Amino acid sequence: xxxxxxxxxxxxxxxxxxxxxxxxxxxxxxxxxxxxxxxxxxxxxxxxxxxxxxxxxxxxxxxxxxxxxxxxxxxxxxxxxxxxxxxxxxxxxxxxxxxxxxxxxxxxxxxxxxxxxxxxxxxxxxxxxxxxxxxxxxxxxxxxxxxxxxxxxxxxxxxxxxxxxxxxxxxxxxxxxxxxxxxxxxxxxxxxxxxxxxxxxxxxxxxxxxxxxxxxxxxxxxxxxxxxxxxxxxxxxxxxxxxxxxxxxxxxxxxxxxxxxxxxxxxxxxx
Numbered sequence: 023x024x025x026x027x028x029x030x031x032x033x034x035x036x037x038x039x040x041x042x043x044x045x046x047x048x049x050x051x052x053x054x055x056x057x058x059x060x061x062x063x064x065x066x067x068x069x070x071x072x073x074x075x076x077x078x079x080x081x082x083x084x085x086x087x088x089x090x091x092x093x094x095x096x097x098x099x100x101x102x103x104x105x106x107x108x109x110x111x112x113x114x115x116x117x118x119x120x121x122x123x124x125x126x127x128x129x130x131x132x133x134x135x136x137x138x139x140x141x142x143x144x145x146x147x148x149x150x151x152x153x154x155x156x157x158x159x160x161x162x163x164x165x166x167x168x169x170x171x172x173x174x175x176x177x178x179x180x181x182x183x184x185x186x187x188x189x190x191x192x193x194x195x196x197x198x199x200x201x202x203x204x205x206x207x208x209x210x211x212x213x214x215x216x217x218x219x220x221x222x223x224x225x226x227x228x229x230x231x232x233x234x235x236x237x238x239x240x241x242x243x244x245x246x247x248x249x250x251x252x253x254x255x256x257x258x259x260x261x262x263x264x265x266x267x268x269x270x271x272x273x274x275x276x277x278x279x280x281x282x283x284x285x286x287x288x289x290x291x292x293x
Contacts, residue, residue, distance in 0.1 A: 074211030131274020227261030
């Protein structure tokens, strides 16, 4: 086997839950607290539902949930409006900025896997539902731990976010890679998988380290085997249902998948 991948040209990674922040925990408490400031209680499970979207559309999606719509109406005397979404978003962003750096630790194995991919000739891109303001807190922490992608595309850099492929397209331009089928999108959310599919990429879902599993590294390690297996199976099922071509536990497991995609491309297969 050649030391260099000849057909796969780039991998575009998500951030929270995929490369940093095991369990994608940073936004969860912020969503709950932001709604609480407006007198509405939401659960962490509700907050997780639209994960991967840009944060204002994420808030809008939460507002459309029937239970939350009713709770908002009971508290404020009317159903949520665009102005309400804007007001909550304005509260959310500075709160998320404040906590982002605390949840920016690299997920184990990420730096090593990315270094391996680079040695074999691949470019490394990234996209995120975070704004530039939030990512300004995350990027230096990740870089200090050995992870600095060649391209970082944030919410607000393109006309729309996930599940559109616009952030991917911007990453392709910045990385100077083409065609889309020579690239792989790696993400821990269903909407991120759909971003990759809509962009014409191969897609790899991340089950255990990300949003679908939803636990810190320590809490994951503490799970009894049966509970771990059940939670993992549910996460794999949701990512598979979203259309992922492959599902792995975490980025540490990605090298054999990229090798498999390389082989499929060499045989003329396309995503």
